[in-house]
Amino acid sequence: MHLQLSPEDAAFRDEMREFFTTKVPQETRDAVAERRELTKEQFVDTQRILNAHGLAVPNWPVEWGGRDWSPLRRHIWHEEMQRASVPQPLPFNASMIGPVIAAFASEEMKQRFLPATANLDIWWSQGFSEPDAGSDLASLRTTAVRDGDEFVVNGQKTWTTLGQFGDWIFTLVRTDPEARKQRGISMLLIDMTSPGLTVRPIELIDGGHEVNEVWFEDVRVPAENLVGELNAGWDYAKFLLGNERVGVAPVGGTKRVVAQAKEWARETGQLDDPLLASRIAELENDLLALELTALRVVAHSADGKPHPASSVLKLRGTELQQAASELVVDLAGAASLASGAGDGATDLPWWTRRATPVYLNLRKASIYGGSNEIQRQIIAKTILGL
């Protein structure tokens, strides 16, 4: 056991810090720091900058742009990126479909999609959840029926985050209605400009347009767009969701919010309140425990499979993310009501106006990526043997 970074890892950290704070446009980093919605261009430009320097998809296999870093270096990369308020590589590309294609798809499919996925030339959307298949994802009903060299897809997906920007969508579809529910599922890649595919926005409680419904009406998809084996989609989905759990603990981002919150508390004279100071101190301590656990758990992940304890990271990480957003609303006080005030029409600081929309929006965090109840189920079953 030892604490200090090796000189090589310390140099690596300095290198990351230097890169993220100097190579990504300040305007984009300000937007992240100020918790504003980013434009598509800001996501794309950032990812291309990262990709040009080999920093977009370090967790991929080396031949496709991965870096073969130690778990510690991956952690440092991730933390320094969040610390500098750099938008993370689009998770649908970098953490979800990219690793699945790299692990399970044909060589042809890898060459066709992986470079474009790393560079965000293709913006991927996720087509997993359906109105009647949320936590019970395997009960999904969207069908793909083989017709010659094509599949014909019918059904509806939902909660498709940023689907309005999507070029392609990776979907789970039912290809064998007779089989036991997990066995009859395949993973299909679908061009979102295909005839019969419709994206409809869902407005959320924060007033934003972040998620969508995606409808498929006789959408014809070339059979070559099938990922891996027919009816093996559930295995790929489990692989993908396991990766999602690891990446989803937003330690660095939440630390930034708490650091900002302290500054706002100081500016508004609230940091002298011992009750508030104690609340912040406890939140900082909880975040430290989470960060250390992430470091400890990630070091024990083997064969690219997530450590079962990664459920702890998802569960606790989202709880603390939500707790930090709640703290900011409380700091804002009555000013948090002014969420609809434009810059020219208010005397209230921007952060007080953003506080509640962010808080409301982040209720999603304990629901997506396998709800926190699903994580408890995973812990109870796979770790505790209950």
Next chain:
Amino acid sequence: MDFTYDEEQQALREAVRGLVGKAYADFENRRRAVAADPGYDEQLWARLAEMGLLGLPFSEEDGGMGAGPIEVGIVAEEIGRVVAPEPFLTSVVLAGGVVAAAGTAEQRAEVLGGVSSGESLLAFAHAEPGTRWTPAAASVTAAEQDGGWRLTGVKEPVLQGARADRLVVSAVLPGGGTGLFLCDGDAEGLTRDGYPTHDGGRAARVRFEATPVEPLGEAGLDRAADIARALDAARIAACAEAVGLMETALRTTTAYLTSRKQFGVTLNTFQALNFRAADMYVSLELAKSMALWATMVLAEGSPEEAAEAASRASLAVSRAGRHIGQEAIQLHGGIGVTAEYSVGTYTSRLTALDHLLGDGQHHLRLLAAAVGDHEEVDPLP
């Protein structure tokens, strides 16, 4: 940052597990050991001495093994795992730690040599009625008289205070500040009233009435900083012991959930119970990370960094210990409250550790007072 033990450390863990874990594998052995004075197994204590474990943290010149906080943490965790009643934490790590920090070379060799060989049992007489985990003495006073020193006042509770053949005592110096003294168990004017503690341990009221003592280290110096440092090291070892306790409390609980039947089915049929066990696991993993991290900070960081890490780990472990201890009993039902079944004793011991050197509230107060001093908490130095 690396959380894994090297081969020697793993071997140490196996050796301690083989000895202590085996001795108390049957909870009945533990019950027997705490039923009669001294409240632990003296034969096992002697074997711990033979293995060098009672001198683990002390330098080789002082008769010890020259090991560090990581090794101490390994032993403490294994002790916690079987809720062993041997006073490793209070007599070796804490009382011995104070002597190591403040004693002269001669005192260290004599006192710590005796501790390491198991011939001497040490107690740190520091807490007083009314004090709450401060590094300073409050009402026990030291006076210089005829070229010697004498103490007056009451220390309580003093862990192993009745049994110890030698006491390390803190006292207010004539000119202010807190001095440290060695007091023989048979000194004149020393009255010791021993009693059991709720977790099966032993403590005492120790009354000094112009009791002659020997200054620890150079006479007349304020030793509060040494005391604080020894307390921090003991806090971090206590966190390691608590991790062992919590692991077993959780494992015992999950074993019970999968075997106990009600309504014709095992309890793990009920999701309400499984989810609570899952939350216990979350608490345990987070607290464990903090305890291991604090151990590394103690090994590699400055005293100031170690003090902060001790507070951070103590807060996390206090919260987790209460959560896991309370839920372990609740998920067992009535059997969990009985003395003959193990799990309640684990909760009792966790509660004792929580209040021995400063509870979560105490440490949160310290952290809250400093919350404006940093932008972020960085686990790396």
